[in-house]
Amino acid sequence: MNAAEIIALKAQALAEARDATSPQDIEAIRVRYLGRKGALPAIMKSLKDADPVERSEMGKQANLFRQELSSALESKASESESGDTVRTPSRMDTSLPGQWPSRGSRHPISIVIDDITAIFRSMGFTVADGPDIDSEHNNFDALNTPGDHPSRDAHDTFYLDNGDLLRTQTSTVQVRVMESTPPPIRIIAPGRCYRRDTSDATHSANFHQVEGLYVDRKVSLADLKGDITYFAHRLMGPGVQVRFRPHFFPFTEPSVEYDFSCHICKGSGCRVCKNSGWIEISGAGMVDPRVFENVGYDAEAFTGYAFGMGVERIAMIKYGIQDIRHLYDNDVRFLSQFS
Numbered sequence: 001m002n003a004a005e006i007i008a009l010k011a012q013a014l015a016e017a018r019d020a021t022s023p024q025d026i027e028a029i030r031v032r033y034l035g036r037k038g039a040l041p042a043i044m045k046s047l048k049d050a051d052p053v054e055r056s057e058m059g060k061q062a063n064l065f066r067q068e069l070s071s072a073l074e075s076k077a078s079e080s081e082s083g084d085t086v087r088t089p090s091r092m093d094t095s096l097p098g099q100w101p102s103r104g105s106r107h108p109i110s111i112v113i114d115d116i117t118a119i120f121r122s123m124g125f126t127v128a129d130g131p132d133i134d135s136e137h138n139n140f141d142a143l144n145t146p147g148d149h150p151s152r153d154a155h156d157t158f159y160l161d162n163g164d165l166l167r168t169q170t171s172t173v174q175v176r177v178m179e180s181t182p183p184p185i186r187i188i189a190p191g192r193c194y195r196r197d198t199s200d201a202t203h204s205a206n207f208h209q210v211e212g213l214y215v216d217r218k219v220s221l222a223d224l225k226g227d228i229t230y231f232a233h234r235l236m237g238p239g240v241q242v243r244f245r246p247h248f249f250p251f252t253e254p255s256v257e258y259d260f261s262c263h264i265c266k267g268s269g270c271r272v273c274k275n276s277g278w279i280e281i282s283g284a285g286m287v288d289p290r291v292f293e294n295v296g297y298d299a300e301a302f303t304g305y306a307f308g309m310g311v312e313r314i315a316m317i318k319y320g321i322q323d324i325r326h327l328y329d330n331d332v333r334f335l336s337q338f339s
């Protein structure tokens with residue numbers, strides 16, 4: 001046997017190894033070529049009788065033969081151990097089900113804000129925006145809130161070192177819009193608010209409101225009641241009832257608080273509505289003429305209504321969520337229910 005013949009025999013052995021379909025095949029090839037009575041030991045033995053010129057080349061090829069065949073058989077064996085079928089030329093089994101990334105879903109707060117926005121847009125409102133960090137002027141002064149009003153207290157409001165604050169209400173956007181836009185206007189403003197509340201099942205230091213403001217000639221309290229009631233029916237379904245209770249806010253006169261009948265118990269009384277059958281949504285009223293004066297509107301010619309609404313509260317009654325903290329825990333088992 002010369003070096004060329006060894007190379008040819010190696011090619012044959014490697015081809016057999018490639019075509020092996022079972023562990024038994026692999027073992028048979030090993031025995032045939034590498035085993036004690038196999039072809040390679042025979043070649044090694046024949047070297048001593050070989051032509052001295054050929055001998056070193058034959059020895060080199062014989063060693064390559066052993067190395068390449070050993071590693072081919074080894075990788076074939078590990079292939080069959082790992083469960084890949086030895087017969088499959090590629091390692092990919094296209095019949096196995098794929099691995100899909102799990103799909104996310106919108107957060108319930110975002111869903112409710114989008115729903116509220118869509119309804120008010122259909123009623124002719126546009127969406128206005130304002131920053132979370134705002135001035136004392138926009139959050140309190142321009143809204144006719146007296147300097148000693150308890151809501152200004154540092155116990156209730158997060159102040160920054162420069163005198164600005166984290167807005168406690170989206171009513172700041174009313175001021176921003178009126179100071180920059182002449183009447184008539186009809187806007188809503190969804191956004192985050194901050195108060196120094198200790199969190200419990202119904203309170204959070206960080207929550208969302210949607211503010212509304214409609215200013216024109218001859219806007220009346222009847223418009224406010226009609227629009228809020230229409231909105232409630234669109235959002236919660238025609239069965240919902242709305243009630244308005246007299247209240248006080250520095251920036252509206254008269255002021256009301258408004259409630260929706262409890263969506264969960266349909267008004268008969270349950271834990272979420274604390275057995276009252278009603279859920280407080282937020283406040284509203286006719287814009288106080290002082291606020292118009294503060295922003296440079298003609299308080300004789302124009303009237304307007306304003307309202308706020310608590311987004312978390314609406315999400316809780318709409319979806320029957322018993323604890324506001326679920327909305328911020330970001331537990332995917334909770335969140336995936338809204339997909």
Ligand code: DAH
Pocket residue numbers: 168169170171211212249251252282283284285286305306307308309
């Ligand atoms: N800003 C009030 C709050 O956070 C809610 C509110 C009451 C908004 C009356 C208004 C309004 O626009 O007219 O409690």
